[in-house]
Amino acid sequence: MLDPLLLLALMGVGLLAGFIDAIAGGGGMITVPALLAAGLPPVAALGTNKMQSIVGTLMAAITYWRRGFIDLHRLVAAAALTFAGSLLGALTVSRLDTSLLDVAVPVALIAIALYFLFAPRLSDADRAARLPFGPLVPLMGFAIGFYDGIFGPGTGSFFTIGFVLLFGLGLTRATGSTKALNLVSNLAALAVFIPQGQVVWPVALVMALGQIVGGYVGARTGIRYGARVIRPLVVLVSIALALKLLLFP
DSSP states (O other): OOOHHHHHHHHHHHHHHHHHHHHHSOTHHHHHHHHHHTTOOHHHHHHHHHHHHHHHHHHHHHHHHHTTOOOHHHHHHHHHHHHHHHHHHHHHGGGSOOTTHHHHHHHHHHHHHHHHHHOTTOSSSOOOOSSOHHHHHHHHHHHHHHHHHHTOTTHHHHHHHHHHHTTOOOHHHHHHHHHHHHHHHHHHHHHHHTTTTOOOHHHHHHHHHHHHHHHHHHHHHHHHHTHHHHHHHHHHHHHHHHHHHHHOO
């Protein structure tokens, strides 16, 4: 029997993580250490984290969609390939050497933070795309989905920088599209974790309640303030994730 006070604290953790995740991604940086501190085994912590976070991601995605910041028709193919990539990554992770990612991912996250910090024209306005959206966003979805299946940290940042830098979306639309593809990627991971029994359901459900509130409030905050809040939070989350991976792998 889990301590009710512990469950209440984890609900608060889910709320905070959902708020941050809805704006800039990186909520797992908060929830996974909290789950490990609560005594969950590492794999169960990862599975439980995916289950609770998907609720906040769904709430955020619905909120962005209802406000017109997600074009579902343009993302259908990308969603399908993101799911396939994430599922393939989750199924093959035990056969891959991911040690290179321990250094490559923090470097990439710091580069993303520097881009968002110093790029002068980042705003909510769409710009001319450098690459064609239709054929290449699905390829981006597959690649980042595969990465999410085998490793995970920074997935939201990679999606957002791709939508902004390569496909010309404004920051708020890029964040909304990121939530949609992140949702699909997490579903694929759960298709592996749930049959393996790696979800602690009482913890996941309690944290999901916090995620609902945090995801909704975070998405509304991102929509209301746009680039003014998304840009600095992406910088902070990317740097924090990079430092965590480098100093506390």
